[in-house]
Amino acid sequence: ILIPLTCVGILPMSSMEKRFHPPSLNLKECLKSAEHISSSDPDFRILEDGSVYTANIISLPSEEKTFTILLKDIQRHEEKKIHVNLLVHQKKTHKTRHARDTVLRRTKRRWAPIPSSMMENSLGPFPMQIQQVQSDTAQNYTIYYSATGPGIDRDPKNLFYVERETGNVFATGPVDREQYPEFKIIFFATTADGYSPEIPLPHTIRIEDDNDNAPSFTQDLFTFVAPEHCKPGTVVGQVTAEDRDELYTLHTALKYRIVSEEPPFPKMFSVHPESGVITTLTSQLDREIIGKHLLLIEVRDMAGQPFGLCNTGTVVINVKDVNDNAPYFGHSSYDTKVLENRVNVEILRIPCLDKDEPNSPAWNCRFSIVKGNDDNHFAITTDGRTNEGILCVVKGLDYETTNLRILEIAASNEIPYVVVPYSSGLAQSTCTVRVNILDDDEGPVFKPCLLPITIDGCAAVGTAVGKYLAEDPETGNSEGIRYRIAPGQSNWITIDENSGELRIAKLFGNDLIGRQCNITVLAVDQSEYKCTGTVLATIGACDRDYPVVTPREFIMCRDRKPVYITAVTPNESPYSAPFRFDISDRSMDSGWQTVQQDDKSILLSPRTDIPYGIYKIPVTVRDNKGRQGTSVVSVNYCDCTTPSDCGTVRQVSPAVTLGVWAILAMILGSLLLLLILITLCGCYGTGAVSKHVPDDLANQNLIISNTEAPGEEVMDPNIIPLQTATVNSCDQGVGMGTIGREVKTGGQSFEMSKGGHQTLESVRGYGQSTMEQGRYSYSEWQNFMHSRLGEKVYMCRQNEENKHSEDYVLPYNYEGRGSLAGSVGCCSDHQEEEVLDFLDQLEPKFRTLAETCVKR
Structure with a gap:
């Protein structure tokens, strides 16, 4: 079938x-x-x-x-x-069945x-x-x-x-x-x-299981490090792969192999077909020739059979450097010259070459003078940036004694040299330096030859960082010597031509922070003799002041008007405004909020209702470069109307400038109040008025009301009634313009002027029955005011030309019709019987004021 x-x-x-x-x-x-x-x-x-x-x-x-x-x-x-x-x-078999052969047999279920x-x-x-x-x-x-x-x-x-x-x-x-x-x-x-x-x-x-899943590596990219010149068989790393098919079958029997290697020749690595372990094949790994190797590795199931499913992965192997290359000089000999008697001057820079990894201990050179410096006239140091040897004269040389010195300089690394396979022993690299000593009339000399200075990494442009002076060996001073930076040197530092003062020419970038720089400085005297010196500048970390909050103590009244906070810093841009404010304490941050006002200030206010008390709020301020400082701001949340009610200094708020119209409005308001007081003096100051107005009319209180309706009579004994006095002379009328300097409640004095010390209570006695009722009699008020007004008139006469004792002509805006009240000058004295009739024809504002003074 x-x-x-x-x-x-x-x-x-x-x-x-x-x-x-x-x-x-x-x-x-x-x-x-x-x-x-x-x-x-x-x-x-x-x-x-x-x-x-x-x-x-x-x-x-x-x-x-x-x-x-x-x-x-x-x-x-x-x-x-x-x-x-x-x-x-x-197959069926036929046999004769007998009775005894008949047996019941159970078939298999x-x-x-x-x-x-x-x-x-x-x-x-x-x-x-x-x-x-x-x-x-x-x-x-x-x-x-x-x-x-x-x-x-x-x-x-x-x-x-x-x-x-x-x-x-x-x-x-x-x-x-x-x-x-x-x-x-x-x-x-x-x-x-x-x-x-x-x-x-x-x-x-x-x-x-059907082999329907190809194996895959556990990483997209494997990275390993192999030591330079390591022995064959050195384990570099291991790659791993996974297969989702059934375990312990051919479908998950994985085999690894290297598909390609870059560079292709010679072959440097091998991979174990079953474990994925990568090892070296030779000891010829040389970082100076090839520093990185790339391997393409294949993993295949079905035990690596050609019909198995496969996948590939990439392996990067970096070669780790060892000190297998000794430093060497570019030339076997160098010639230089130096004037006699020069001390601490640089006479030669010797390049040192090394094939190892730059800026590593296997690359950094160390120099030494092995011959020709028995008297220690010379010293050699290393420029860490260029890896050059700096040869200086540290003791003066005498031309008359010798005009030639021959030095032998040797170079080595910070770590010992490593002898690798297939290499021979290496002798120390040396070079010869011929130093010619010149006869000189003692030109300028830098002291010291090498000047180390440390510069703040946040130093502003123009900041002085030191002086580097040269002096004439004969006179011992620096007069007439000019300075300049050698061509091709750093452009971030300048030197004053006459004073030798070093200053910052531009702000430091992040690439210079923490580095050392050698700056060659030239000095020229009046005879055009030159010398050079080296400034070893170390640029330190940025160490600027942090922005702080000032002032830090504030008062907030019940109206919860926001507190105006300003930050300051002595730094210049970019370590300055705009500032960014934060509340650093999270518990405080939930109860207080900030609103940015401008680049240097914020408004601080509570988010919700808070109890009265003193709050310490940490405020963090960051400048434009992110440097931050924290200041603790103290806010006294007080049950007051104005900050002065809490007994501390008022909060310093932004200045408020009044315009010309605002000042003029204040002056006109004062003149209007003066006019009303003079009018009232004219109304109640004559005998005719006394006939028609009851005596207790003077006992009425002035009520402050937010409505235009007449206020109710106040019977509180703690409120002092403000009343007028009879005016009988021009001089007293003038004095009315100065009353009402200060009012104190709660049984305290009613101060009438700055110059007087007599109070109403001292005139009539304190604690009488009328005081308990909160009222004063007309006669008591008149006696008190009469003496006080006389004193004021006397003071006005003391001024130059008695000008304050004269009647004033006050200009007012014309409102469309004349006033029925007639003159309101200080000398007016109304004696008419119906002196209050004009109140019925006044404007609404004047009528409201008059109604508050009349008992209905």
Whole structure:
């Protein structure tokens, strides 16, 4: 029979055969491009046409034989499997049955079949039968089969089902083994009336793995370090990969190999095919030749077979430097010259070359004078930036004694030299320096030859950082010597031509912070003799002052008017405004808030209602460069109307400037109040007025009211009544313009002017019965005011030309019609009987004021 696309076949054969020729299998239905066909059982052989043959004499079991046919497409990396079940037919034997041979024999029950399996990603056709369950009780009953479990009535639902009458188990679609490796199902055998002659049957459907997942590396890029000139076999690192297919099978049997290496020759590394460990092949790793190697590594499953799935990853191997290159000089000898008697002057810079990694201990040079300096006239140091040797004269040389000195200079590194394979021992590198001593008339000399200075990294432009002076050896002074920076030197520092003062020319960038710079300075005297010196400038960290808050103590009244906070700093741009303010304490931040006013100030106010008290609020201020400082601001939240009520200094707020119109309005208001007082003096100051106005009219109180209606009479004894006095002369009228300087409540004095000390209580006595009622009699008020007004008139006469004792002509804005009250000059004295009649014709504002003074 032909094997269908389900890749499951059943072939009949007898129990004992030497050769078996079953019908051909249709292999093209499973894999049309199959290039390799093999069998999992060596006793069977499959030809390309699908024919199956026995390869050996075999003895088959009594029921069935199972094996697998494997189809592979090597080029396309595809693989398919065909599972074959061979059913064994027993040969019938005829013999005579005797009664004694008749024995009841129980056949083997089929209710517990072996676990069934299904190939992952099977192509069908579906539904595809994968198993059959049967019960021996079907001989006696009509049995119906059912099942439950994953794949049937649990997720993934409806993937399998069992035929009710036959017990055949079918799959409805393909399965991903990586998601569902097996299904444990329980089968039931019942009769039509619900009787269960069999116990439930647990059954496992195992999903066989298909190599459908390629291995992948655990990292996108592996980076390792290999020591320079290390021995062969040195472990560099290990790469790892993962495969989602079934473990302990060929599908997850991974093999590693190096696909390519850059540079390609010579080969420097190898990878263990199973562990992924990378080791060196030779000891020829040389950082100075190749400092970085790139490896492309492949991982392949199926134990590295060509048809296995694969993936690649990249490995970077950096070569670690060792001191395998000794420093050397560019020339074997150097010539220089120096004037006699010069001290601490630089006479030569000697370059030192090294192939090792720059700015590493294997590259940094150290110089020494090994010959020709027995008298210690010379010294040599290293320029850390250029790796040059700086040769200086530290003791004066005498031309008359010798005009030539020969020095031998040696160079070495900070760490010892390493002898690597295939290299020979290395002698110390040396050079010869010929120092010619010149006869001189003692030109200028820098003292010292090398001047170390430290500069603040935040120094502003123009900041003086030191002086570097040269002096005439003969006179010992620096007069007439001019200075300049040698051409090609740093442009961030300048030197004053006459004073030798060093100043900052521009702000430092981050690239200069923490570095050392050598600056060559030239000095020229009046005879045009020159000398050079070196300034070793170390640029330190930025150490500027932090912005702070000033002032730090404030008073906030019950109206909770925001506090105006300003930050200051002595620094200049960029370490200055704009500032950024924050409340550093989180607990305070929840109760207080800030609003930015400008670049240097904020408004601080509480977010919600808070109790009265003193609050300490830490405020952090950051400048334009992010440098910050914290100041503690003290806010006294007081139950007051004005800050002065709390007994401390008022808060310093931004200045308020009054315009011309505001000042003019204040002056006109004062003149209007003066006019009203003079009018009232004229109304109540005559005998005629006394006839028509009762005496207790003078006892009325002035009530401050926010409405335009007349205020009610106030009987509180703590409020002092303000009343007018009889005016009988021009001089007294003038004095009325100065009363009312200060009013104090609660039984205190009613101060009438700055110059007087007599109070109303001192005139009439304190504690009388009228005081208890909060009233004063007309006579008491008149006696008090008469003396006080006289004193004021006397003071006015003392001024120059008696000008203050004269009547004033006050200009007022014309409101459209004349006043029915007539003159309101200080000398007016109304004696008419109906002196108060004009109040009925006044403007509303004047009428309201008059009504507050009249008892209804």
